[in-house]
Amino acid sequence: MDKIRILVIGLEEAEVNALKQSLNFNYLMVHYDLVPQVKLIEGQLYVESTSVPGKYLLVNKVIFHGIYKDDVDFITLLAMWNGPCLPNALGMMDLRQRIPGLARALSVSKFSGIKRGMVIGEQDYSTETEVVAKWGIWHCGEDKNKFTGDWTSTETSVIEEFIDGEAVRIMIVGDKSWQIRLTGDTWLKSIHNEGSWEMEIDQELLLDSKAIAQHFNLQTVGVDYIIGKNGERYLLEVNHIPNVTVFPFVNKAFIEYAVEWMVS
Structure with missing residues (x-):
């Protein structure tokens, strides 16, 4: 054999x-x-x-x-x-390059309500509301910038309204799933911050994440959402390689x- x-x-x-x-x-x-x-x-x-x-x-x-x-x-x-x-x-x-991957995922998610902008290459952008610009093909983002008023991109970027709320990740490994609270000392949140940990799972977010995982035929996936202070939920990003080493319960699974x- x-x-x-x-x-x-x-x-x-x-x-x-x-x-x-x-x-x-x-x-x-x-x-x-x-x-x-x-x-x-x-x-x-x-x-x-x-x-x-x-x-x-x-x-x-x-x-x-x-x-x-x-x-x-x-x-x-x-x-x-x-x-x-x-x-x-x-x-x-399909998800490796962050911006094309986001566009594909938004076509599946029920929580695609953020009105996004996009600039290609080096361009000026002006806004009267607080927004976040994200650029680079990396899923963690090569960088992000929160601003109001005028801003000039250095490369292709997505601009989305800044939503003050709680950042969470739905983590799926096979038939197991968790909701992780993402924390941080600033408006930037991460699973790597000391306060990030498992929390009660939102069943609607879980169903949405499962639909995304099924669409991309992924056995493991991490789907990031922001829950606004008014309770509205929005898809932020789909991680095709979510970290499986940070949390022991995810690692074991x-x-x-x-x-x-x-x-x-």
Whole structure:
């Protein structure tokens, strides 16, 4: 029986070791911290060996976790391969570039009520209300700027009204889900702030997030919303690679799901 080789990219050492311990001798694992050299040859995926430079190994499954400067072509190659990939490669490809991904997600979400603007390249923008400009293809955003009045972009940007409220993330791993409160010392909120933690889940946001996950065929996803002080909810962003290491309950669920996925 041929062994099944699993390529794991971006997971931290603790997660990689946990996955390895759950596999029997029928499985091999190749782990890279960064995007490796790969080739797609006649529908088969190959990755460069970690021990023998220039030697390429046949890959049967891929687990991908991370956002890298040079990963767009890599994810596209995985989508072209169309083999077993966690998360689904086509869904990752559709969401990888933040602004096009947002446009796709807004077509699915019930909570798309923010009236957004957009500028291409270097352009002047003027507003009488408080807004936030977000630019860059990174999901964390290359940068953000809150302003009223005149502003000049340095690159293609989305501008959305600033909503004072509570930022939350619906996190989905397989059939498990959580709502995470995002916190921060300023108007910028993050899962990495010390106060961020699980909270009671909003069932309407969960249904919306599940619809988005199903649309992009993603097994894991993080969907960010803002809940205004008036109770209105708005979609902010869909994270195709949500962090699974910050919260122990998410980390445990991800390891369990990934193990089941690998051996299925």
